[in-house]
Each structure stands twice: as structure tokens, then as C-alpha cells.
Amino acid sequence: MTAKYEVRGPVAVITLDNPPVNGLGFETRKAAAEGVERAQNDAAVKAIVIAGAGKAFSGGADIREFGSPKALAEPNLHSLINLVESCDKPVVAALHTVVMGGGLELALGCHYRVVMPGTKVALPEVKLGLLPGGGGTQRLPRALGVEPALNMIVSGEPVNAELLAQVPGQKLFDRVIEGDLLEGALAFAAEIADARPLPKVRELKARHPEAEAFFQFARNTVSAMSKNFPAPLRCLESVAAAVNMKFEDGMKFEREGFTALMFTPESKALRHAFFAERAASKIPDVPETTPVRAINKIAVIGAGTMGGGISMNFLNAGIPVVILETQQEALERGVATIRKNYEAQVKKGKLKEDKYAQRMALLSTTLAYADLADADLVIEAVFEDIAVKEAVFKQLDAVMKPGAILASNTSTLDVDKIAAFTKRPQDVIGTHFFSPANVMKLLEVVRGKHTAKDVLATVMQLGKKIRKTCVVSGVCDGFIGNRMIEQYSRQAGFLLDEGCTPEQVDKAVEKFGFAMGPFRMGDLAGNDVGWYIRKRRYQEKPELRYSRTADLLCEQGRFGQKTGAGWYDYVPGKRDAMPSQLVVDMIAKHRAELGVAPRKISDEEIVQRLVYALVNEAAHILEEGIATRASDIDMVYLTGYGFPLWRGGPMCYADTVGLFNVVQSMKRFAKNPLDDAKFWQPAPLLARLVAEGKSFND
Ligand code: NAI
DSSP, X not given: OOEEEXXXXXXXXXXXXXXXXXXXXXXXXXXXXXXXHHHHHOXXXXXXXXXXXXXXXXXXXXXXXXXXXXXXXXXXXXXXXXXXXXXXXXXXXXXXXXXXXXXXXXXXXSSEEEEOTXXXXXXXXXXXXXXXXXXXXXHHHHHXXXXXXXXXXXXXXXXXXXXXXXXXXXXXXXXXXXXXXXXXXXXXHHHHTTXXXXXXXXXXXXXXXXXXXXXXXXXXXXXXXXXTOSHHHHXXXXXXHHHHXXXXXXXXXXXXXXXXXXXXXXXXXXXXXXXXXXXXXXXXXXXXXXXXXXXXXXXXXXXXXXXXXXXXXXXXXXXXXXXXXXSHHHHHHHHHHHHHXXXXXXXXXXXXXXXXXXXXXXXXXXXXXXXXXXXXXXXXXXXXXXXXXXXXXXXXXXXXXXXXXXXXXXXXXXXXXXXXXXXXXXXXXXXXXXXXXXXXXXXXXXOOSSOXXXXXHHHHHHHHHTTOEEEEEOSSTTHHHXXXXXXXXXXXXXXXXXXXXXXXXXXXXXXXXXXXXXXXXXXXXXXXXXXXXXXXXXXXXTTOOOOSHHHHHHHTTOOBGGGTBSSEEOOTTOOOOEEOHHHHHHHHHHHHHHTOOOOOOOHHHHHHHHHHHHHHXXXXXXXXXXXXXXXXXXXXXXXXXXXXXXGTSHHHHHHHHOHHHHHHHHHHHHTOTTSOTTTTSOOHHHHHHHHTTOOTTO
């Protein structure tokens, strides 16, 4: 049963009961509708209360039904709302904790609404590239007022019920109930049981004193803020329809908007990302019931760029951290950076002074390994040098208590090799944070050959606690993200050799929607990082072709923003990238030495070569089992590499373009003598999907 029915005196109580958040799935809608009919037919019942069991009134649509025929099966949400609204006995919604999406739309179909303080109310559909399709855009402006309703619908953000209850003239809530919600709702229902006519939100007027000017202003603001997303503007037009049209016409307009948005690539991408995020936390052979180890104290080795940022994540979550370094000065420098970061947040009003103090009180430092003995998890973030890692892990093995988890933040080294430095490889794992580690959402969790399942489960859970998007990666050079980005960078280099400037490449990629093109990115991260890696990699694999331009740049000491010059020039203290004639000349000279006549390269070719390089490498990664699913790779790129959200990640984008078309382009690139023909051979998985007419999502 997914909605309970009981009669309390003269009032029938229908309680939605579909954990975790009473999603309005088919069974729940059906049970609720049956409840309404039963109450209608019971002469002893004078009024009806609709309530929600457990942690919510209702979180809206049942996401487990998304895209399945069940989502539309009768009674669908519209039918249920109509049934409630046209009931000839008063229906009272008893709202608490979470009232979102279809849950709020159902409540708006009731004749009265009572609410518990602290309830979060939202119409979040816009976040999935949709608009509230159950009458939300028509009823909320009528009940709450045009401006606050528009804000809620266009932003999708939850608002506290108390705030909404204070909106002048609002008819959203009839009473705020401080004590027991059900008792309060029953008392309210008894009071209004005989009042007629029954109030209906659809009969209210949505008014604005200067509607036309207001909507024009809002249109300008919304289009500027949501350039690549069609949904917010469509939401706005639907709210405008609530003002300008009769209720039934507005409902029709809303429905058309909803259907149109459902088929946009942007909504598909957002829904894909929504499910990808949830899927990423699931590991096929590690059940969710796997017991986890208790993590009450963290140790971090190295107080550099990464060690400091990593520590902040745990301090923010209220978990004590001890940092170890070899030198007192390094510790002091590291702690000073952490302080500086927090102080900047305090200055911006994002962090309260007392919270800052609380966080710093959780931090301690040491030079002695013995002080780490009581930590439950240690994260190593020392220099990227296998000999240094070896020394550190041998010491950790000697001092850490049994069962402690030993993690490495290495970005390129072999986690299995690191595990082998210890006598407890089952307790060793990779935690690959992204810089700045206190800001970036992505955490690649690297599963070694011997990593125990409960270690993996523990780290995934801890990652969630520090609000990261965790994606599991197997062991390989660069893991998921950097292994792919290397192919992308290689293509960027070839493009310079063939005729592009760094600016042209960056602009094309930024127009596609990346937060930053490859060369501006290199300048930000430091070109020396890649230089160091290339020296090692191309020594190991001398047959791999790549453009020498990046090495030539580094040989001139142009490491990027930190040296005031890289692919671009920089004015001290500023981050604006200014095209550099010196670099353009350097590239031209190199081109001449290669005997290459520059050609004009289209933005389309630039984007395709960079993005399809990601896709082809990703297909190898999937086939090798380094990534569990294509959508995990999308999450890596959306949360760690600034891939445009409205395109859903590289795999989702390739599916949208069509894998057949992607492979056709690859075949064309393979014919370019200045490119790497071998690389452009479609990965076997990709070739197979094309042959079978399938997509990555299949
Ligand atoms: P960093 O050079 O800023 O910091 C390293 C710190 O480790 C220094 O403070 C140093 O004094 C300390 N250290 C060196 N040897 C030590 C030892 N034996 N015991 C204790 N402390 C020692 O380096 P960064 O950038 O923080 O990198 C650290 C690790 O994180 C590397 O493995 C790197 O590959 C990885 N990483 C770096 C990223 C980045 O963007 N910088 C991103 C992801 C991973």
C-alpha cells in the first residue's frame, strides 16, 4: 500500500506512504485517488486531509518511474489533482518537511493548505530542463503572487514555508501549525468542514500592477542568465500565461511548453546528469549494505597545494585533521594558506567567524609519524615522485593502527605499486582530488587490485559526506579524467602545428561551452606539470606523436600565470589572458621547421577533434573496465573538467551527435598526415556500438 486511509471522527486522512520521499508514482497516485473516492462516498466524512508519512509530504514525481509508461498511467498527476480539486468535500493538504514539484502541485489542487514551520517548498523542474507540468506555473502565481512564484519556478530553489507565509496577500498557506501537524490539520478541517463554496486556486486571479513591463524586464534578466538553457524562459512565459490567459488556456500553454522542453537536448542532458550522479555512487560488486569503517579522524601527509585543500574538506565537515610535514616551515606555510582561504570566505560573508574558529580548532600539525597512530584514514599528498611515496607509505605502514585506510592523492602513479610498499594492500586506495581541492566537486576514487570492498564503500561514503561527486576509476596512467585529457591536449598541440593560434583553439572550445580552452587552462594549472609528465611518458613510449610546441614554451620558462607568461601574456595581479606575439611567432617558426604550410581550420574541426579525442579514449577506458559506465565518465567531465552541463558530458554529447557520425569524422581525421592515424582508429567498443546501431547510453 502506498497511501493509507483512515477515518478520524468526521475527517478522512489519506497518508501518502512511498519512501523515501513519497514520490507520486503510479501506485501512490492510484491509492490516493481511491482514498478521495472512498471519502466522497462515505456520508460520515465531512472533510479530507492529505498528509505525507515519514520524511516528506511529497518530493514530487517518483524518479524511479522517469521515462517509463507508468509515469503517465492513469490516474496521472493531472487526473489526481482534478479529482481532488473537484471533490465536493473540502480537502486540506497537511504539509511538512519537503513539498516539491508534483507534491506542491497536488497541494495547490487541494482547497486548503496547512504547513509546519521549516518546510522546504519548491518547484525544481527547471533544474531538469523542464517546467512544472502539473499546473504549477498556473496555480502558484495565483496562490502566491506573480513575482515570488516566478522566482521560485525559474530558479527551482527551495524556499522556507515561513517566508512564503509572510508574502502579503498570499493564499498558498491557510495556517502555519506550530505543534503536532496532523492534530492541527484535523482541527482546521473540522473548522472549515461546512464552509461553502470550496475555495479553488484556479478561480483566483494572478495579477501584477505592471505585468507587461515586469515580464519584459524578467525576460531580459532570465535570458542573460540562462543563455544555453531554454527552460527558464519557457517557465517565465508560462507564468505570464497565468496572468494573461484564462485558467484552462494557461494549462494548455503549460502542457505544450512541458512537452516541447522534454525533447530538447538540454533537458535530456540535465536529466542524464541527474541520473548519472546517482548511478556513480553505485558499484556493481559492492552492495550498498557493505559495512563501512568508522572515520573519526583524518591524517594528511604534505601541506602543499593539495594537502591544504584536502584538509579543508574534512574540517568543513567537522572531522578533525592532523597534517604531517618534514619541516616546521612547510607546516606553517600550509596552515597560513588554509587560514587565508577561510578568511577570504569570512570577508565575503560566506563563513561566520565562529564557524571559522570551530574549523581551525579541529586542525593540528605534526612532524612525527607517531602522532598519526589514532587516525582512521590517512591521505598522502606529497611530491609526485615514486621514491618519496615509497618512503611515506613504508612509514605509514609502520605506524597506522590496524584497519586504518591508507589513501594516495597521486595523479599519475600506479596505486597498485604504492599499495605494494605496504603489508596491507587491501587497505590502500587512491583518492584523486582536483585542484582547488576545497572547491572542485570531483573525487576520483581509485580502486586498486587489492583494495578491499569495505575500504571502497567507506571512501565513497566519506566522499559524499564532504559533498564530492565520487566516481570510481580502475588503475591506469591518468585514471579516467587525465588519461582522456591527454588525448585532448595532444590534439590541441597538433592544431597549433597545422595552423591555429592558441587563442583560436580556446575561443572555439569556449564557444562550444567549456569553461576554459586548453591553453588558458594550461596557463592556469601550470604548463610545467604537463612538461614533467611528457618527459616521462614519451620516454616510455617514443612512438607516440605529439606537438613539441608545449615543450618549446616551457623551455622559455613560460609556465603560465604563475610566471606571468605562458601561452598568453599576463599583467601582474591580473588573470586576463592577452594573446602573445612571441608565442605566435614561436609556433610559426616551429611549423616552418616541420615544413608545414599553415591552413585555415574551422571552429567545427577544432571542437570535433578535441571532443572526439575524449570520446575515443573514453571508449577504450570503458572497454578496459577502468570506468564502470559511460555516465560515470560524463560525471568526471561535468564536475572536474568544466564540460558544458547542457551537453551532458562527452559520452552523452556523442550519443546526441550520433555515434555513426562521430566515427565518420574520426575516419576523416585519420587521413590527416599531421595527425595520429592510429589514435583515430575507433575504439573496438565504439565500432561495435556503431555496427549494432546502439549508443553509449545503451
Ligand atoms: P606541492 O608541491 O604543492 O605539495 C607537496 C607537499 O608535500 C610539500 O608541502 C612538501 O613539503 C610535502 N612533502 C614532500 N615530501 C614529503 C614527505 N616525505 N613527507 C611529508 N611531506 C612531504 O604538491 P601538490 O600539487 O599538492 O601535489 C601533491 C600530490 O597531489 C601529488 O601526488 C600530485 O600529483 C597530486 N595532485 C596534484 C594536483 C594539482 O593540481 N596540483 C591535482 C591532483 C593531484
